[in-house]
Each structure stands twice: as structure tokens, then as C-alpha cells.
Amino acid sequence: MFFTYLRRELRRRRKAALVVASGLALGIALVIIVSSVSSGMSKAQDKVLESLYGLGTDMTVTKAAAAPGSGTGRPRFEFDAKDGDDDATQSTDRVMVQGFQSLAATTVDQVGKQTGVADAVGGLSLTVMKVDGQFKRGEFKQDESATTGGGGRGGPGGGGSTQPQGEVQGGGASFDVNSYTVYGTDVTKQDLGPLTSSKITTGRTFKTTETNAKVAVVDAAYAKEKELSTGKTVTIHGTKFSIVGVSTAESGDAAANLYIPLQQAQTLADSKDKVTTVYVKAADSQQIDSVKATIQKNITGTTVTTSADLADTVSGSLSTASDLASSVGKWLSIAVLIAAFLVAGLLTSSAVSRRVREFGTLKALGWKSGRVTRQVIGEALVNGLMGGVLGIAVGLAGAYAVTAVSPTLTAQLGSTGGGAGRGGGMGGPGRQTASKALDIALTAPVSLSVILMAVGLAVAGGLIAGAFGGWRASRLRPADALRRVE
Amino acid sequence: MYTLQGVTKQYTRGKSTVHALAGVDLTIEDGGRLVIQGPTGGGKSTLLQMLGGLDRPTAGSVELDGVDLAKLSEAKLTKVRAENIGFVFQSFNLIPTLTAQENVETALVPLGVKTSERRRRAAEALDSVGLGERLAHLPSEMSGGQQQRVAIARALVKQPKVLLADEPTGNLDESMRDEIMEVLETLWKEHGLTFIMVTHDSAIARRAPRLATIRKGKVTITENAAA
Ligand SMILES: Nc1ncnc2c1ncn2[C@@H]1O[C@H](COP(=O)(O)OP(=O)(O)OP(=O)(O)O)[C@@H](O)[C@H]1O
Ligand SMILES: [Mg+2]
Numbered sequence: 001m002f003f004t005y006l007r008r009e010l011r012r013r014r015k016a017a018l019v020v021a022s023g024l025a026l027g028i029a030l031v032i033i034v035s036s037v038s039s040g041m042s043k044a045q046d047k048v049l050e051s052l053y054g055l056g057t058d059m060t061v062t063k064a065a066a067a068p069g070s071g072t073g074r075p076r077f078e079f080d081a082k083d084g085d086d087d088a089t090q091s092t093d094r095v096m097v098q099g100f101q102s103l104a105a106t107t108v109d110q111v112g113k114q115t116g117v118a119d120a121v122g123g124l125s126l127t128v129m130k131v132d133g134q135f136k137r138g139e140f141k142q143d144e145s146a147t148t149g150g151g152g153r154g155g156p157g158g159g160g161s162t163q164p165q166g167e168v169q170g171g172g173a174s175f176d177v178n179s180y181t182v183y184g185t186d187v188t189k190q191d192l193g194p195l196t197s198s199k200i201t202t203g204r205t206f207k208t209t210e211t212n213a214k215v216a217v218v219d220a221a222y223a224k225e226k227e228l229s230t231g232k233t234v235t236i237h238g239t240k241f242s243i244v245g246v247s248t249a250e251s252g253d254a255a256a257n258l259y260i261p262l263q264q265a266q267t268l269a270d271s272k273d274k275v276t277t278v279y280v281k282a283a284d285s286q287q288i289d290s291v292k293a294t295i296q297k298n299i300t301g302t303t304v305t306t307s308a309d310l311a312d313t314v315s316g317s318l319s320t321a322s323d324l325a326s327s328v329g330k331w332l333s334i335a336v337l338i339a340a341f342l343v344a345g346l347l348t349s350s351a352v353s354r355r356v357r358e359f360g361t362l363k364a365l366g367w368k369s370g371r372v373t374r375q376v377i378g379e380a381l382v383n384g385l386m387g388g389v390l391g392i393a394v395g396l397a398g399a400y401a402v403t404a405v406s407p408t409l410t411a412q413l414g415s416t417g418g419g420a421g422r423g424g425g426m427g428g429p430g431r432q433t434a435s436k437a438l439d440i441a442l443t444a445p446v447s448l449s450v451i452l453m454a455v456g457l458a459v460a461g462g463l464i465a466g467a468f469g470g471w472r473a474s475r476l477r478p479a480d481a482l483r484r485v486e
Numbered sequence: 487m488y489t490l491q492g493v494t495k496q497y498t499r500g501k502s503t504v505h506a507l508a509g510v511d512l513t514i515e516d517g518g519r520l521v522i523q524g525p526t527g528g529g530k531s532t533l534l535q536m537l538g539g540l541d542r543p544t545a546g547s548v549e550l551d552g553v554d555l556a557k558l559s560e561a562k563l564t565k566v567r568a569e570n571i572g573f574v575f576q577s578f579n580l581i582p583t584l585t586a587q588e589n590v591e592t593a594l595v596p597l598g599v600k601t602s603e604r605r606r607r608a609a610e611a612l613d614s615v616g617l618g619e620r621l622a623h624l625p626s627e628m629s630g631g632q633q634q635r636v637a638i639a640r641a642l643v644k645q646p647k648v649l650l651a652d653e654p655t656g657n658l659d660e661s662m663r664d665e666i667m668e669v670l671e672t673l674w675k676e677h678g679l680t681f682i683m684v685t686h687d688s689a690i691a692r693r694a695p696r697l698a699t700i701r702k703g704k705v706t707i708t709e710n711a712a713a
Contacts, residue, residue: 008584362581364538364567365640478540482531
């Protein structure tokens with residue numbers, strides 16, 4: 001009888017059931033959308049971090065920030081200003097260590113020996129500034145009118161001055177500044193570092209024997225721009241490298257334009273046995289903070305940056321949206337959910353009130369109170385599940401719509417003009433991207449756990465509604481069969 | 487057999503107290519037939535609730551076959567209702583979403599009757615009130631008289647000792663009234679049960695062999711040997 005009665009009620013009072021179900025559905029759909037969007041956000045953030053670090057890197061070690069403002073080591077371009085009729089193109093490039101700070105290569109081993117460190121690998125990030133153009137000396141032109149015109153326009157010295165008057169014309173330069181980034185990678189340890197976030201799409205990656213070979217892997221985007229491909233060569237600061245592979249960054253933003261063996265990079269930058277960044281993989285991803293503390297304590301003069309630290313420095317619409325999703329979105333969905341639960345409960349309770357005589361009659365016929373209550377809870381539970389199904393459908397559709405539209409969010413990396421102290425903490429390639437914004441398409445992946453949570457919420461909603469209604473039904477007396485309602 | 491002694495029932499609403507029953511003493515023999523009448527608000531329905539174990543008296547005892555319903559636990563009282571008492575209400579009180587057959591079946595649910603047997607017995611009961619062809623009809627698809635016949639089938643399907651009817655013809659027009667009375671009287675004779683009925687219909691009251699009149703919570707019995 002339980003199921004017959006249940007089926008009949010749900011079929012013949014479809015409208016009432018639908019009202020309760022759609023209230024719950026709204027709450028559940030919102031929870032699904034919000035949590036899938038937030039997981040999309042954190043995925044996007046992971047992608048941003050991954051593009052800096054590479055896969056599997058838990059933290060980086062860089063040199064502690066020096067006092068800001070020390071211009072030491074900054075590049076100086078020198079051009080000869082040729083005489084007027086010489087308009088030959090000049091070109092010069094400067095190789096700079098990114099951030100102008102480096103660590104001794106021995107730090108890599110030191111870091112590797114710390115407890116909790118599974119692996120450590122060093123890399124050298126370089127920026128190459130290339131300037132080419134024409135530089136002309138200005139020509140002095142005599143101002144004829146000045147000499148003939150007498151002292152009318154003379155200087156403070158009074159009229160009759162014999163000083164030639166005129167101006168410098170045509171001097172100056174027309175040049176092009178071009179900068180690109182080079183990353184010196186440890187070819188013997190290729191499972192850690194920025195290159196891991198890229199896939200080799202043509203050619204090959206470095207051989208472990210190519211520790212000092214003049215070979216390069218070029219990022220696909222840069223390769224396209226500069227028309228580079230495998231088999232061709234690329235010249236960096238006068239050294240020719242043959243391109244062995246083209247890599248494509250999985251997140252769309254590569255850590256560097258060119259990758260070369262570490263020793264070559266050190267030679268180019270005149271930084272023998274130096275690295276800019278040590279990439280560290282922790283033995284236990286739960287222990288990252290303690291590993292960070294260990295390194296910072298044992299190796300002085302270093303800054304350890306974990307993914308979490310880096311995530312804090314991500315700004316731009318991505319972090320705004322992600323803050324929004326985690327604060328407003330979360331509270332909104334909780335509020336809607338609570339409201340939906342309450343509305344479902346009140347509607348169920350009022351539905352019981354409208355059926356006072358019906359339930360009173362069943363009690364008069366000898367139905368135990370529990371049986372009547374169970375019937376009410378059963379109905380509410382089915383309403384809840386219907387709401388769950390509806391909510392999951394709407395939620396999936398919403399999440400799918402977000403993914404289909406994939407709104408673009410920008411992630412600004414590094415300090416947001418918040419002072420040098422903070423910027424120093426970034427270190428490594430982070431510094432390179434300090435001024436760079438990454439565009440990330442937002443997706444809203446729905447995980448199985450979110451679906452399970454939605455089912456759980458539906459059941460909970462049904463039970464809450466059932467509790468309201470069931471409590472009401474359990475208090476009805478058989479004499480209510482004679483009550484004059486309707 | 488019913489034995490009522492000093493039954494009072496008070497309803498308290500805020501400060502005012504209504505004495506719906508003010509000391510009722512009454513005996514009803516097994517297989518007996520009692521018609522209850524009286525002015526509105528006199529306490530007829532209240533008395534029927536006491537007899538049917540739907541409510542408990544404020545004081546006094548309501549014994550059914552030596553068991554005081556006033557003192558039974560809720561569970562036992564529920565069981566008495568399920569097994570021994572059939573109810574027919576003025577406004578039919580059918581479950582609107584259930585078919586005629588399912589409505590009749592609800593009376594057998596608390597007795598733990600198996601589904602197949604429940605269906606069979608419900609169909610039989612409906613047949614005995616002349617609704618053998620309407621098993622799958624919903625209450626809303628039937629006339630008032632037909633609905634009341636479904637309710638009678640529901641009251642009798644469990645073969646109770648007692649049939650209580652509270653103005654069973656109150657919501658029906660004249661032609662249906664007679665029809666329902668006929669059905670009830672036939673079934674009463676067939677089943678040999680105790681039949682207690684509240685009615686406003688003075689024609690019915692006049693024909694009754696034993697008549698209880700309730701006024702302001704007090705009962706007066708009139709025996710009518712002629713009927
Ligand atoms: N649940 C209740 N709460 C308060 N007062 C009640 C309740 N039920 C009945 N009463 C009061 O008790 C008195 C008797 O009511 P009862 O329903 O027994 O009368 P009745 O004789 O059946 O009247 P009617 O012919 O109108 O059906 C009335 O004054 C009624 O208002
Ligand atoms: Mg009444």
C-alpha cells in the first residue's frame with residue numbers, strides 16, 4: 001500500500017510535488033554551478049601556476065630580495081653615433097639574468113639534501129634584449145637670419161654677439177627593442193622545472209647527454225612569430241643554437257621563449273655555476289609548509305615560494321572572480337539552499353494541514369501514527385529526489401553553459417604594484433611575468449563528488465521537508481477525521 | 487457489548503469550557519441497533535468518537551466487551567479501531583487520490599492482510615454495496631451516494647464488531663438517502679453487528695427501535711417497541 005499510495009499521491013498532486021521539487025532544484029542547481037565554477041577557478045589558477053613552475057613543482061627557491069634601487073648589473077646599451085651620412089643598421093643584444101639575482105649552483109645540491117625534499121633541480125632564466133636600429137649624430141645648422149638680423153634676438157649679453165646661432169637637427173635614433181626569454185634547463189633532470197608544463201609537439205626534447213650542446217627547444221608561439229622550426233638555427237648573443245624541438249605550453253603560456261642546456265645559458269649570461277631558481281618537489285605534498293620552513297632555516301639568503309604563496313599574488317579578474325565564487329557564491333548558494341529547505345518544509349507541512357481529514361481518517365481506520373508519518377516522509381523524500389534530479393539537470397546545464405561560453409579571465413601575476421618587498425618574494429620566472437597577464441578561459445567542470453553532494457542535498461532536503469510534514473502528521477488525532485476542513 | 491458509565495467530555499478553548507458530554511450512562515447490546523439524534527451541538531458526534539475510540543473521555547469509562555477504551559494505550563486503542571470498529575462519516579472521508587478498491591483496501595492495511603487477498607476482499611466488499619463495476623474509479627468520478635457506498639464497503643470489509651455512522655446520509659439528497667439506508671440495514675442484518683448511527687432525519691429516528699436523544703450532553707433513551 002505504501003508505494004501505491006505514494007505513487008497515487010505524487011501523480012495526482014503533481015503540482016504540489018513540483019513546487020516543492022523545483023524549490024529544492026533551484027538550491028541544488030546553484031550549489032552545483034557555484035562549486036563547479038569555483039573548481040574551474042582553482043583549475044585556472046593551477047594552470048597559471050603550472051605555466052610558471054611546471055608540473056610537480058611544489059616550491060621554488062630563489063635568492064632573497066636585495067635592497068631595491070641598486071642598479072648594479074643592469075644592462076647598458078652602447079651604440080656608436082655615426083656621422084650624418086652613415087645610416088648603417090647597428091644591432092646589439094644583452095643577456096640578463098632575470099631579476100638580476102642568482103644563486104650558486106651548489107645551492108641546488110644543498111636544497112636537495114634537506115629533509116622532506118624529494119627532488120631539486122636548478123635552472124637559469126635569462127632575458128635577452130635585442131636592440132637594432134640607426135643612430136645618427138645631429139647636424140648643426142646655422143641660423144642665417146640670426147646673423148643678419150643683428151642683435152635683435154641676441155642673448156643676455158647684449159647685441160653684437162658673434163656667437164653662431166642655430167640648432168641641432170636630424171640627430172637621434174630609430175630603433176627596435178626586442179626582448180625574449182631564455183631558460184637554461186638541467187637536461188639531466190627533465191622531470192622537474194618549467195619545461196614540464198610544455199609538450200614537445202615536433203622534434204625532440206634534450207638528450208641527457210646534451211649538457212653543454214648548442215641545441216635549443218623553442219616555444220611554439222615564439223617559433224611561429226619568428227618563423228623558427230626544427231632544423232633551423234637561432235642565434236643568441238652571437239652563439240648559434242640548432243633547434244631540435246618545438247614545445248607547446250599546455251596552459252597556452254610558456255615559461256620561456258627558448259630553452260637551452262643550463263651550461264650554455266650560464267656561459268651566455270657570464271654566470272658560471274649560477275642558477276636563478278631551484279625547483280623543488282616535496283616528498284609529501286601535505287608537508288610543503290614544513291619543508292619550506294626547513295629550507296629557509298638551513299639555507300640563508302634564499303626565498304622559498306610555494307604554489308600557495310604564488311597563488312596569493314595572482315590578481316586580476318581571475319582572482320576577483322574566484323574570490324567572488326568562494327565568498328558571495330558560496331554564501332548565496334548556502335542561503336538559497338536553506339531557504340529552499342525551509343520552503344520545502346513549510347510547503348510539505350501545509351500540504352499535511354490540507355490533508356488533516358485524510359490522515360485523521362486513516363488513523364481512525366486503525367493506521368498507526370508511524371505508518372501515516374512514514375507515508376508523509378516518503379512523499380517528501382521523493383519530492384526531494386525529484387528536486388535533486390531537476391537540480392542536477394539544471395546545474396549540469398548551467399555548468400555546461402559556462403564551459404561553452406568559457407568567459408576569459410585574466411590573471412595578473414606577481415605583485416600588483418604593492419611594493420618591492422613583495423615583488424622580491426616572487427623570484428624566478430615569476431619576476432619575468434610580473435608585468436604579464438595571462439588569459440585563462442574559465443570552465444566549470446562538474447566532478448562526481450559534486451553530483452554525489454547534490455544527491456545528498458536532495459535527500460537531506462527531502463528529509464527536512466519530511467520531518468516538517470511528518471511531525472505535523474504524527475500529531476494528528478483520529479478524531480480529526482471528523483474535522484470540518486475544506 | 488458497550489457499557490458506558492459517567493462519561494464526560496469537556497473541550498477547553500482558552501478560558502471557555504464546553505461540556506460536550508455531561509455524564510452519559512449507556513448500554514448497547516451486541517448486535518443491537520441504536521439511533522442517536524438531537525439538536526446540533528448536542529454532543530452526538532462526541533459520543534460516537536468515544537464509542538469508536540477516536541478520542542478519550544475526560545472522565546468515566548467506555549467498555550467494549552469488558553475492555554475500557556478510556557484506559558487503553560494508544561497502540562492498543564489503534565488496534566481495537568483497526569479490528570473491531572467500522573466508521574462511516576457524513577462527508578465520506580475517502581482518500582481522493584486512491585481508487586474505490588484502494589480506498590477499501592486501506593481498512594485492511596493495519597491488519598496485515600496480504601496484497602492479493604486485500605484486493606480480493608475489497609472487490610467483494612464493493613460488490614456487496616453494488617459497486618462491483620467501479621473498482622478503479624476515483625472518488626471524484628463517483629456520485630455522493632456511490633462515494634458513501636465505497637465508505638460503507640471500507641467500514642465493513644474488515645468484518646468489525648461495531649459499525650458507527652455519523653450522519654451517513656447528511657450530505658446526500660433524498661433519493662440517495664433511502665438507498666444508503668437500505669444498504670446499511672441490509673448489511674447490518676447480514677453481518678449481525680452492533681450498529682450505531684447518528685441522524686438528523688426524524689423519519690429514520692421514528693422508525694428506530696431504540697433511540698438515544700442527546701441534549702446538552704445528556705442522553706435520554708426511548709424504546710420503541712412498535713418499530
Ligand atoms: N474539538 C473540539 N474542540 C472544542 N469544542 C468542540 C470540539 N468538538 C466538539 N466541540 C463542541 O462540543 C459540543 C458538541 O459537539 P458535537 O460535534 O458532538 O455536536 P453534534 O451533536 O455532533 O452536532 P452536529 O449535529 O452539528 O454535528 C459542541 O458545542 C461543539 O462546539
Ligand atoms: Mg456531529
